[in-house]
Amino acid sequence: MPTTDTNAQVTVVQVKKRLRGWLTNIALLLIAAIVGVQAAATPLEPAQNPRLALQLREQLAQSAAQAAEHSQLDQLLAIFYQLRQFRPAWAEPAQQAALLAALDDIESDGLSSGDYALDTLRATWAQPTLPADVALTTELLATRSLLTALSHLLNGKVDPRVLERDWNFQARSIEVRSALSAMSAAIDAGEIAALFNRARPMYPLYEQLREGLRRLRKVQSTGGWPQIADGPTLKTGDDDPRIPALRERLRLSGYGDPEMEATADSTHFDQVLEDALRRFQRKQYLAPDGVLGKSTLAALNITVAMRIDQVRANLERARWLLHETSAEFLLVDIAGYKATYFQHGQPQWSTRVQVGKPYRKTPSFRSQINRITFNPTWTVPPTILRNDILPKVRKNPGYLAANRLRVLDHNGKELRAEQIDWSNPSGLTLRQDAGAGNSLGRVAIRFDNPYSVYLHDTPHTELFDLEQRAFSSGCIRVERPLELVERLLDDPAQWNRAAIDVVIASNQTRNVSLHRPVTVLLMYWSVDIHSDGRLGFKRDIYGRDSRILAELAKPQPLRLFD
16 A cells, blocks of 8 residues: 655565565465455555554554564564555554464463463553553564464474484465455454464364363362372272272363262272273273273373473474365374375274384375385385394394295396305495285385385284384385275276286286375374264374474474475
8 A cells, every 4th residue: 555655665665675585485475364354355444543553553664674684574564554545553452462362362372371461461552551662562562473373273383304314294375465464354353262262273183182172171270180109900890999089080181971979089990081081091002901001101191281292292293283274185104003094184094004103203204105116125224234134144144034025136136146255345226026925915005205115015914913003114004905906006897906906916016006196194293083972082102292382382483385
């Protein structure tokens, strides 16, 4: 919008020149898409406080003149207020109250309202009158807080690339001026709560995590749940002084039964308590044997504060990831050992998987499944060759033959194992032929990535029955992989199950390209939501939650991506 102040026009030109090269990638500025308000909804009214408007103009002009020394957030403020003709955004008590309420509610997102100056704004606006300099400072502080909070809700407070160097999930970006204009219109319309709600991921999991966090904090506010002392394994029929604490622990986390109230102080382990313990075990990915053993005791004794932090870490992941979903995709839940195939945004098929060991982690990334290999050969990766196979060959010269591994030189010529100095081999490749017993099984599902990671069948099907399934060297072993392949190929005439079985029976390696690539998302979630709304807590097998929480505790700037 035009302004009659020549100096202000020069200031805006200066700012725009500085911003032009990078502003289009600012994650915050999805606000236009979020608020759903057109930038030119209504003409701006003259500033109701001309003196404050003049001070805003002068302050922002000074900031722009020193733009190289100021944050990108300060430069955004200059554009925001120029679009408003330097009209204050927070002069009315209604707007102030709405912003305070929205910042207070951000605690349910696992973020800290202190990062957005909530207490300072509340205390300042509670005063009946403000000196001119305080009014100016508070006006700018409020807008900074809003911009930063929306940015953190849109794409997360923490830049995931700080934690994972090769992170390739994309942050969202839009055009800057229209976004700031839309935000301004939403403020004037009193739609600040809507700004925050629409900034949050529009996915049921996110709101369910927020609700779960509220429940946990309610338990925390009343003192948390009791710790259960160490002792012998307990089962139905036992009597033990720890049993009342076990009942109370299950009741506070929603696994109790009305019948348990009558026996709250009883030291007897009855059938009702066993049933409640089984419910807890099922929801927490433990063997549902109804017995209080070491693993179940350890899970029960994780404090409510630790569970709150676990939910907070996953809310941050959700802000990074949930906008990546599309109509059709395969989601691999690494910490949950599960793969789920979605169509039209709804789960259609699911199976158990095995993932990388803690010292050979399966990475988080997105790609496109574009080809299937039937009867794959397996070329041993250098790390596995060096760390796993060579020590076995040195101990047992017959290991290669027993596992159908052929030795090839750099030209692909096969060598005899007894000709090789296994104490210092070089320039060698080990390859396992296709067929029964191949480490990749009968099929590999491939997608481009820098980690040489893919999904595949496995001869080690017995491991799928274990609760914890981090056994691979980074790739994902899939239970019932041929069912998934049939869905991915999506060609019942040519690639039905009977046709697939014929190809596999041939023992011949065959590569088939998908006529329509399917998105694959390898994600790490240490909290899940069950159909009844209960939180399911998984083991943080790779220790990733603690790294997110450490970064969340630090001051973070407005999220920028390039």
